[in-house]
Amino acid sequence: MVPLEPQEKVLLSTDFLSTTHGELACESCHGGDAVSMDKSSAHTEMDPQPSINNPRKACGECHEEIVEAAGDSLHATLAPFTKVLQKRATMDNWEHVDEARKNHCASCHTSCGGCHVSRPQSAEKGFVNGHTFQKRSDPLNQCTACHGSRVGFEFYGQRGRGDVHAKAGMDCVACHGAREMHAAAPQYLQGRYDLDQMTRCTDCHENLRFGSVREHAVHIGKVQCQVCHSQTYVNCYSCHVGKDSEGMAFFQNSREVESMKIGLNDDDRAPGAGYRYMLVRHVPSDPEMFDFYGKDGFANFGKVPTWKRTSPHNIQRRTWQAATCNNCHGNRDLFLSETDLLDYEKEANSKVAVSDGMLPKAVTKTRKLSIDTSKVRTNMVVDANWLHENLEDKQLVVIDARDSAAYDKGHIEGAISLDPLTAGLRSGADAEKPFTLEEHSKVAEFFSRKGIAASDHIVVYDQKASTAPALLAFLEWAGATRVSYLSGGVEGWHLGGFHTVSEPTTREAHAFGGTVQPAFIVDSDTVAKLSEKPDTVVVDIRLIDRTLGLTKHELAGRAGAIPGSINVPFGAFYMENGFLKSPTELLWMLETYGITPDKTVITTCDTGIAAADGFFILRYLGFPDVRVHDEAWVNWSRTR
Amino acid sequence: MKGSSGLFVVVLAGLLAGGLASTAWATDTSSCVTCHLDKEMLTRNLSGTTARKSAMQSGQG
CATH class of the missing domain: 3.40.250.10 (Rhodanese-like domain)
Structure with missing residues (x-):
């Protein structure tokens, strides 16, 4: 989602004025003084979000039935989330848990405007398409503005291969239409999967059990579709909330881990969820997450699993875990086990963890994968332990490919700073051909000044693989013969238990000497x-x-x-x-x-x-x- | 007959003028629309009003 400047957030398009909604007087929805040309008085008693604060008046006069139902929808109330908190809390401590909920969690809800007019409140707002009302929500500016890291990133390929439905040009509404989005959630609803109107794979993919795919006939009814068709997804741990010295609310997620875990279905009452195995994702909750508001908020923490049913939006027809039977069957790592659980969550997940006895057994007669890895240049990737053991090697040059601010904050000892985005290795944005590599002589001279020789063993790292592999490619093109990527980058270095320093390192200039690989x-x-x-x-x-x-x-x-x-x-x-x-x-x-x-x-x-x-x-x-x-x-x- | 026809034309013209005026009021003379179509003025008025979030926030929401 491209950030909007403050003026862009409230800039009308002239096209809007000729729409049905544009012909209404602004103050009929927003209030304020439409005659005043003074900013302050014009905005007195103006409601920037009438569909949240007064949906019946703002939208309900024309869209009465939808507004009545949608007022109780999951997007409007987040009701199952409140139910989870109530189960984990007790009557004695609910007051401060609820205060935390209101301050930190409730702002995620949305109403008509957040799906049809603007970016949602929790995504810093701003008109989509100049305030022109859109029947179909914008997947990039509205849906994934909120459902970002665990949906949008996975759907469009920021994490993993993306979703086959996205590649087919389907947007969010293609599956999650008005019937589901506007549906009133009944009071008794325990979770979002219990909603009758919730979309299901089988709404489109009908009669799979009797189709031509043998694996469907074998697995349907036993496993959730996503078990075979999802990719790995991110799991969050130990979110803590609080307010800073200026009174601003914040949250801190302590850890994000990408993995895939199959758990036992602890609640098969949800419509269409009669299977035994399902994918589970770790939620960021922990017993102390609301301690800022009062201790022991979650006295009943063990009552709700922290590994919850999930439906990752990164569906593929062919996936690694289903590439062959025994990538899943007998693969202990793929199934949630006792050892995956932290001490405080063992009770909570006792019905979800898969015991050894419940682990599907390895299959003896199965097609084996034939992947030739003999050509892999294994020395082109190193890990933190290898680098730590070899840091003193005189032939080793370590390069930090992050920006200089990140380098200054802390880098691996002995690493030099070289950000390929700003170093001048490529032409600028204003060039006739922007961002193309400079002449070899210029690039080689730059590496020479940095004290890098083509014959050195050059290890490059960054954060999240955003620039280091690219710099390694440029080095190889320039003639470097031994280059390696530090897998996991600076985070992997920290996870390995190694420290960083802030003292900068420079190397004495000497000839790069590489032979270009045109x-x-x-x-x-x-x-x-x-x-x-x-x-x-x-x-x-x-x-x-x-x-x-x-x-x-x-x-x-x-x-x-x-x-x-x-x-x-x-x-x-x-x-x-x-x-x-x-x-x-x-x-x-x-x-x-x-x-x-x-x-x-x-x-x-x-x-x-x-x-x-x-x-x-x-x-x-x-x-x-x-x-x-x-x-x-x-x-x-x-x-x- | 002639007189009532003239009256009808006057009433119709009045209704049309009123209708047009009310539509025009929503789009043309509303200060809301005038200001919120003026990108330069909005830029002047809103410069520096960046959305803030706590420096203590970390991780994906």
């Missing part, structure tokens, strides 16, 4: 020519919304994608914090897209950085012919 970089003309060949694949590393043309880079000539390109979002390669997935899984995944080492692979994106990231990963996986389209979509779209 074949690693291709321009748009070459991409156009090569993409005609059957043995060439163009891999677009951008998010799904970009490739669908829903959004575009500000410097791009238009939205869209290179014809024939295959979209593999950057997040597909990583777990949280830039930990690379296993080579076996990555090679398997690429094969599902038809991206195999026997082909020439060209990586592309908006500005060349993600493309260079992808280039590095494919090189690591042993692909012999990989090229970076550094002109990328920004330049391609200006001339084609």
Whole structure:
């Protein structure tokens, strides 16, 4: 979601004025003084969010039935969430738990305006489309503005491969229509999955049990669809809330872990949920989360599981856990176990954890996967322990590829700072061809000044793999022969128990001396020519919304994608914090897209950085012919 | 007959003028619309009013 400037948030479009709602007087919904030209008096008693504060008057006069029902909808009341808090609290301490709920959790609710006019309140508001009312909610500015990290990121490929429904051009409303969104939630509703109007996979995918897929016939009724068709997802731990010295409310999530866990279905009463196994996601709750408002708020913490049924929005037809029977059957790591539980949550999850006896047994007769990992260049990726043990090596150069502010705050001892986005390795945004690599002599000279030699063993790290793999690609192009990525980056370093320092490091300048590898970089003309060949694949590393043309880079000539390109979002390669997935899984995944080492692979994106990231990963996986389209979509779209 | 027809035309003209005036009032003469269509003025008035969140906040919501 692109941030809006304050004036953009309240700027009307002239188109709005000719709509049905635009013909109404502003004050009929918002109040205030519509005659005054003085800002202060014009806004006196003005209600910026009438659909939240007075929906019956603002919307109900015309949309009476919808407003009446939607007033009790899950979006309006968040009722199941309150029920969970009530179960965990006691009558004695409910008062301060409820105060915390109101201050920190209740602002997430929304009403008519947050879905049809503006960005929701909890997403810092702002008109969508100049206050023009939209029958269909905007997935990028409205739905995922709130449902971001656990839905939007997964759906559009910021984490994982994205969702097959997103790739097919389906938006949120395609599944979650008005029938479900406007539905009044009954008082007795225990959770959102209990809502009769809740959409289900089987609403569209009918009669699977009797279809042509053998696995459906075997598994339907026993496992939730997502168990086989989701990818890994993020789990949050130990959210704590409070107010700072200025009285501003805040929350702090202590840990985010990407994983996948299958648990036992502890409540099969929900419609369509008669299965035994389901995916569970860790919720950020812990017994002390509301302690700012009073101790022992959750005296009954053990009454509600902290590993809850989940329906990740990252559905794929083929997934790693279902690639072969024994990726799931007998795979203890995939099933929630006692050892996954923290001390304070053992009781809460006793009905959800899968005991050894409940673990589906490994299958003896099954098709084995045939993934050739012999070509993987294993030395191109190192972990924190390896780096710690080798830090004193004189041939080792460690580069921090984050911005200088992050470096100054704390970096791995001995690391030099080099942010590829600002170092001058590429042309600027105003150049005739923005963001393309500079001449080799200039880049090599820059590395020389930094004290980097092409023959050094160069280890690069960052945070969340945003720039380090790209810098490694640029180094390889310039002629470096031993380059490695620190998997997990600076977070992995910390998780390994190692410290960072703030004292900066510089190296004495000496000749870089590399031999350029011109074949690693291709321009748009070459991409156009090569993409005609059957043995060439163009891999677009951008998010799904970009490739669908829903959004575009500000410097791009238009939205869209290179014809024939295959979209593999950057997040597909990583777990949280830039930990690379296993080579076996990555090679398997690429094969599902038809991206195999026997082909020439060209990586592309908006500005060349993600493309260079992808280039590095494919090189690591042993692909012999990989090229970076550094002109990328920004330049391609200006001339084609 | 002629007189009542003239009266009808006058009444109709009055109704039309009233209708047009009320529509125009919502869009043209409302200070809300005047100001909220003026990007430059909104920029001047709202510069520096960035949304704030606590510096202590961390993690995904």
